[in-house]
Amino acid sequence: MHVFIMVAGVFTGAHVWQETVARLVAAGSSAHAVPLTGVDPSRPATPTHVGLETHIEDVIAAIDAVDVTSGQEIVLVGHDYGIHPVLGAADRRAERVARVVYLDCGMPQNGVPALVAVPDQALRAQLTEHAEAGEREGVLAPPAPDEWERWGSTAGVGEAALERLTALATPQPLGTLLQPLRLTGAVAAVPITGVLCARNGASIDLVQRLVDFGDPALAVLTEPQVTFFELPTGHWPMLSCPAALTDVLLRAAAGDGHRLRPVGDDAPVPAHLRPFPVDVPELPRDRQGHVDLYVPDGEGPRPAVVFVHGGPVPAGARPRPREWPTLVGYARLAAAEGMVGATLDHSLHDVADYERAAADIAAAVELVRADARVDADRIALWFFSGGGLLTTDWLTQPPAWLRCLAASYPVLAPLPAWGLVGSRFQPARAVEQAGALPVVLLRAGRETPEIAATVAAFVTAANDCAARLEVVDVPDGHHGFETLDAPEETVPALHHAMRSVVTHLTS
Template sequence: MRVFIMVAGAFTGAHVWQETAERLVAAGSAVHSVALTGIDPDRPATPSDVGLETHIEDVIAAIDAASGREIVLVGHDYGIHPVLGAADRRAERIARVVYLDCGMPQNGVPALAAVPDQALRAQLAGRAEAGEREGVLAPPAGDEWERWGSTDGVGEAALERLTALAAPQPLGTLFQPLRLTGAVAAVPVSGVLCARNGATIDQVQRLVDFGDPALAALTEPQVTFFELPTGHWPMLSCPAALAEVLLRAADGAGHRLRPAGGETTAPAHLRPFPMDVPELPRDRRGNVDLYVPEGEGPRPAVVFVHGGPVPAGARPSPREWPTLVGYARLAAAEGVVGVTLDHGLHDIADYDRAAADIAAGVERVRADSRVDADRVALWFFSGSGLLTTDWLIKPPAWLRCLAASYPVLAPLPAWGMAGSRFHPARAVDQAGALPVVLLRAGREAPEIAATVDAFVTAAADCAARLELVDVPNGHHGFETLDAPEETVPALRRAMRSVVTHLAR
C-alpha cells in the first residue's frame, strides 16, 4: 500500500489535511498527517526545546512507522524543510517528495529565508543576530494570512477555523539551518504550484530558459510539475483537486520542463521581434545600450526597462533580448533615441536595488550629448511594473511619458511585499499631468490582471492621464507569443503615442 506522509506549513497542524486525507484514503492509499512537536496540540513542548531538527525527527518517526510501504512525502510551505531533512536521512525509503507551493530549500539555509513577508523576515533576522532564538512567532490574525500567501478559494468558515487552530511557531524551527548530505537528490520530485499565489509552470519554465545553472535540476526526467488554480492553501480551498494531483504525482505523472536550449525554437524571450526595424548598432554605456537614429541631435529618448526577476547569470542579459532591442530600434525609427537597460532585479527582494540601478541608468542617458535631457520617457515591462511607483510620485519635469506593457502593478501575494512602497495603484493619484500609456493583455494571468484592473480603477478615480492600448487576444509577453496581426497594431499605436508626448 502507498502511504502519504503530509507535513503542514507554519502555524498549522495535522488538522489542515483532513479533507484531502479522506479523499486519498478513499482512493486506496494510507495517510499519516504528521503532528509537529510544539505546534500540534497533542505534541506540546517548551518552545526553547523545539527546532527544525525536532520536526525532522517527527517526520523520520512517521517514515519508520510506515514499514514496508511506498512512501510519498508531502511538504507544504515551511513543511518542506523537515520533509527534506527526513528524506535525506531515509532516502532509500522514499518513493517521491512533493513540494506543495513552497520554495526549494538548500543545505545550510534556515527556513527563515523562505518567510514570504520581507519586512517580517528582516525583523526576524535581526532577532536571530541578537541571539534571540528561544521565543515564538505569533500566528496570523484572521486578516493577516495574506502576508503568508494568497487565501484565494478559502471560504470564510475555513479561514476562521485555520485562525482558531493556529499555533505559535517556535523560532528555532525558522533559525536552525537545514542540513543535507545530498542523498535526497536521488529521490524523484513533484512540484505542485498554486497559480493564484503567483507561481505557474510557465513562469518556472521561463526561469529555466534564462539558463540559470541552479535550475537545471528541475528539467531532470524524475521531476514533474502540476498547477492548481487556487491560492496558497489548496488543502482548504480545493481538497479534492489536491488529492487527485497527489495521486498522479505518486504515479510519476505531471508536466516535465524543457532543458534550457533544448527547444527546436528559441525560448519566448529570445524569439524575434514581430516588426521590421532598422538594424542600428548599439552604443553601450555602463548599464545602458543606446540606439541612436541618424541625423543631428539632441533627441528625446525612450528607456525600456525589462521585467523580472531575472537570474543574475542569464545570458544574454535582458538589454540584449530581441524584444527589448526591437522596441529600442522601433523608437529610433520614430526619430528618438531608444535605450535598453540592465538592472539588478534578480530576486523579489531586489526591488530597491533595481530602482537605484534604473535611476542611475536614466541619469546616464540624460547626460549623453545626443539626448535631450528634458524629454525622456520610461517604458516598463512585466515584473518591473512595480518600479513605476517612484516615477508616478511627483514625476520630474523631464519625464514626458510613462508606458508599461503587460505590467504587474501590485505585489503578488507570494512576494511578501504587502507593506512595500512599490505599489503603483497607491501612487497614481500623485502623477499629476504625467501621461501613462498602458498596453493590456486580454489573456493575462488572472492574478496579474487583477493588479492592472486595480490600477486602472485608481487612475480613473483620480482622473489620471491614462491611455489604454488593448491587445484583446494577447498573452503576457505577447510580442513573441502571439500572432503579429494581433500585436503589431497595438505596438505601433503605443509607440506613436509615447513619441507624440515626447514632442510636446
C-alpha cells in the same frame, strides 16, 4: 500502495490535512499528517527546545514507522515551511522515500534557514536580525483573521474554514525558522513533484520562463524525475480544494505531471529570445555601463525612451535582459521614430530585490540623460511585466523632464506570494500623485487572472483620480505577446503605443 506523509506549514498542525487524508484513504492509499513538536497540540514542548531539527526527527519517525518491505512506497508532502523538515528527513532516509512533493513552497538549499521563505519581507528582515544576533528562543505569534494574506493567498478558502484555521493556529517556535537546513545531498536522488497554486502567484508557465532564462542552477528542474502540477487556487489547497489536491497527489505518486522543457540546442527557442515582430533598422548598440543606447543618425540632442525589463530574472541568466530581442527591438523602433532608444540591466533577481532594482534604474536614467546625444528634458520610461511595480517611484511626483510613462503587460500590484503587502511598490496608489504625466498602458486581453486583476485595479484608480491614462488593448494577446502571438494582432498595438509615446516626447 502509496503511503502519504504530510507536513503542514507555519502556525498549522495536522488538522489542516484532515479532509485530504480522508480522501486519500478512500482512494485506497495510506495517509498520515505529522504532528510537529511544539506546534501541534498533541505534541506540546517548550519553544526553547524546538528547532528545525526537532521537526526533522518528527518526520523521520513517521517514515520509520512505515513497513516498506510490504511494497508500500512513501511519498512525502511538504507545504510551506513543511518542506524544510520534509527535505531534512528525506535526505537521511533517501532509500525509503519514493517521491517528495513540494506543495506551493520554495526550494530550500543546504545551510539556509526557513526564514528566507517567509513571504512578509518586513518580518523576514526582523527574523534575519534575530538569526545574526544568535537569538533563537521565543515564538512567532500566529496571524489574526485578517492577516493570513501576508502568508499567502487565501483564495478559495471559505469563511468558516478561515475562522477554523485562525482558531486552531498556534505560535511557531523561532528555532524552526532560524536553524539552517543541513543536507548531505542524498535527497537529490529522490524524484520530486512541484504543485503550484496559481492564485498565489505561481504557475508552470512562470517556472518554465525562469528555466528558459538559462540559469544553470535551475537546469535540475528539467530532469525526467521532476514533474509539476498547477491548481487554480490560493496557498491552502488542502482547505480550498481538497478533492483536486487529492487527485494531484495520487497522480504525482504515480509519476504523472508536466515536465519542463530543457534549454539546449534541440529545444525550441524560448519566448524571450524569439525575433521582435516589427522590422526595424539594424542600429548598432553603444554600451555605456549597464545601459545600451541605440542612437539614430543625424544631429541631436534627441528625446530618449528608456526600456525597463521585467522579472525577477535569475542572476545567472544569459543573455542579459538588455540584449533580448524584444527589448532591443523596442529600442530600435524608438530610434526609427527619431528617438534615442535605451535598454538596461537591473538587479531584480528575486522579489526581495525591488529596492536595488529601483536604484539601478534611477542611475541608468541619469546616465542616459547625461549623454550629449540625449535631450535631458525629454525622457520616457517604458516598463515590462514584473518591472511594473517599479513604475511607483516615477508616478509619485514625476520630475518635469519625464514626459511619458509606458508599460506593457505590467504587474501593477504585488502578487500574494511576493510578500510585498506593506512595501512602497504600489502603482495603484502612486498614480494618484502622477498629476499631468501621460501614462500609456498596453493591456493583454489574455493576461493571467492574477496579473489582470492588478491591471484592473490600476485602471480603476487612474480613472478615479482623472490621470492621463491611455489604454492600448491587445485583445487576444498573452503576457509577453510580442513573441507569443500573431504579428497581425500585436504589431498595430505596438505602433500605436510607440506613436503615443513619441507624441508626448515631442509635443
